[in-house]
Amino acid sequence: MAAEQRKLLEQLMGGGMASRTSQLPITDPKVCRSYLVGSCPHDLFTNTKADLGACPRVHSEALKAEYESLSDSERKKYGFEHDYIRDLQSRIEACNRNIDTLQRRLEKTPDEVRQTNALLKSISDLGTTIANGLLEVEILAEMGEVGRAYDEYYKVRHAQAAKADKEKELKALSETSGPSGHQKLQVCDVCGAYLSRLDNDRRLADHFFGKMHLGFAQMRKAYESFPKEMRSMVGGGGGGRRDHQQHHHQDNDMGGVPTGPGGGFGDGWNKGGRGPRSGGFRPRGPRRGW
Known part of the structure; x- marks a missing residue:
């Protein structure tokens, strides 16, 4: 041209x-x-x-x-x-x-990293609480303390629900964190x-x-x-x-x-060879080499 x-x-x-x-x-x-x-x-x-x-x-x-x-x-x-x-x-x-x-712009921000770590810790702590609670319920049941066992089981169910909510938050954060978020860039x-x-x-x-x-x-x-x-x-x-x-x-x-x-550079994505640096994606046509 x-x-x-x-x-x-x-x-x-x-x-x-x-x-x-x-x-x-x-x-x-x-x-x-x-x-x-x-x-x-x-x-x-x-x-x-x-x-x-x-x-x-x-x-x-x-x-x-x-x-x-x-x-x-x-x-x-x-x-x-x-x-x-x-x-x-x-x-x-x-x-x-x-x-x-x-590429760095697509990575999680420091705040998103902190949120992720906090959710992971909460999920871990709740998991420990649930495990200990179920063990307590079993012991109380063997001792014939049915009322106390029921109360403890109620606490376990509450912890299980809280853990499920935290896991949903973590999944949502993982799917939407960074500018790529909902668009999967x-x-x-x-x-x-x-x-x-x-x-x-x-x-x-x-x-x-x-x-x-x-x-x-x-x-x-x-x-x-x-x-x-x-x-x-x-x-x-x-x-x-x-x-x-x-x-x-x-x-x-x-x-x-x-x-x-x-x-x-407008819109586009593919995976092709790069120079002078090595590595990277290799162009193989649409829907290949992803």
Whole structure:
């Protein structure tokens, strides 16, 4: 879509833009190296809630073709792949941080934890009271103290009812605690979107095959396609950090991944591979891999 818009703009301008970009050498810092090597992240999320806006660097099909025609040794000399890996890693790590933040929001609050612990203690204490009371009733009955045994049994029945009420409270708290509560939310491990476990297959498919989710999946796949050694040189395949100034690369002024409720990523949930961090869910289509 972005490429088509760019072509249309060039036509409207009478080819002036094309002539200027064609004059740029492949090493010009104004050229987008992510676009030369693979796919620029700015082109992956247009018209979605994760839209990064227009790339501030030049996307030239002629320069991309020139780069693709180079031999492996010539490409290695330029080092553009390292720039591309760094760009991917930066955006993937930002997405992963956002996913972690959103996941923590689904966990119980300190107050909910205190309520849960209090209910568990009450249930335990009532259980002990019931057990001791039943034993007392048995002893009193054997002694022929029928009246006292009846009174004690009445106390046991009261404790049993109180225990049942506490158990209902605990169940209700477990089902409604955290923002996920009644909606049963979970965070997509690929793009950071919230989705409900109650969503039907069509809604899940809309997310799995949506432009935003596929964009993040494509970035993660592209990142993982590079050798682990190369990823480690750039910044650590496990999300580690190094001084990026020691490498020749383009400045990262393309912005980050949106944050906030739902990560600004809209609705969705799935379980797909994540990079640079390992683990996470694996995308297998709707209703699978849950």
